[in-house]
Amino acid sequence: MDYDKVVSDLTNMVVFYGPKLIAAIVIFIVGSWVIKGVMLALNRALDKADADASLRPFIRGLCEALLKILLVITVLSMLGIEMTSFVAILGAAGLAVGMALSGTLQNFAGGVMILLFKPYKIGDVIDAQGYVGKVSEIQIFNTILKTPDNKTIIIPNGGLATGSMINYSTEQTRRVDWTFGIAYGDDIDQAKAVIRKLCDADQRILNEPEVLIAVSALADSSVNFTVRAWVQASDYWDVFFDMNENIYKRFNQEGLNIPFPQMDVHLHKPE
Known part of the structure; x- marks a missing residue:
């Protein structure tokens, strides 16, 4: 064995790869330190934004994984390893997975948007995607509603994030609207x-805004009143149902008739 040649080859390898290896190690250490700093800054930003607790692990994990992948690719490139093919394969695999899971990824993105911008929160009553119910849980892919008759509705977050929605719980007060009718000939002022x-x-x-009572229509069988009153949101349905019952009872006591559709039929005897 030619020891001089072996020593020479080892020396050349050390001279050629030594600086690259040292630089790669330094970059890895510095990069790891930078990633930790970025993650700390991200945690502070999430705390400041009051991001939902169920969203934070996903954001932190995703950002940390991406940063570490970039760091490893950078270090391997510095060592002289060709990364073009690897990156191309990784990109193609990511594209294939993304296309296969397009619906799931859309729901994931929708969940992130909902948890960040909070168009609704747990306990709110919403009307969305054809369903009305109270939000019982906000997951990263789905939102779970409980209907008034105790049904569980699971709605994907993708449609909730991009579609129209009514949130009945964002305001403290709501307006209750009624339509009451009396017969023609009854006293309107009464x-x-x-x-x-x-x-x-x-x-x-509530006293403010003032209750509105106005004649809204002269219908086929009745004179209709529109009544609009403001209440606390939690009292909406109780006030609505109670007023309907009270109007029926009081109109009857006051001699006011609540009309119903009717038809007069005239019979003519031929001569």
Whole structure:
């Protein structure tokens, strides 16, 4: 064995690869330190934005994985390893997986947007995608609603993030609308006075804005009143149902008739 040649080859390898190896180690150490700093800054940003607790692990894990992959690729490139083919294969695999999971990724992105911007939160009552219910849970892929009759509705977050939605819980007060009718020939002023007294007697109806009572239509069989009153959001349905019952009882006591559709038939005897 030619020891001089072996020593010479080893010396050449050390001279050629030594600086690259040292530089790669330094870059790896510095890069790891930078990643830790970036993750700390990200944690502070999430705390400042009051991001949802269920969203934070996903954001941190995703960002940390991407940064570490970039660091490893950089270090391997510095050692002289050709990364072009590897990156191309990785990109093609990512594209294939993304296309296969396009719906799932859309729901994931929707969940991230919902948890970041918070168009609704747990406990809110929303109307979305044809369903009305109280939000019981916000997951990263789905939102779970509980309907008033205790059904569980699971809605993908992709549609919720991009579609129209009504949130009934964002405002403290809501307006209750009724339509009441009386028969033609009944006293309009009396009917308005009865409605006004019932509204004033209900302590749940707010004084401001003022209750609106107006004749809205001269219908086929009735004179219709539109009544609009403001209440606390939590009292909406109780006030709505109670007022319907009270109007029916009080109109009957006051001699006001609640009409129903009817038809007059005239028979003519031929001569």
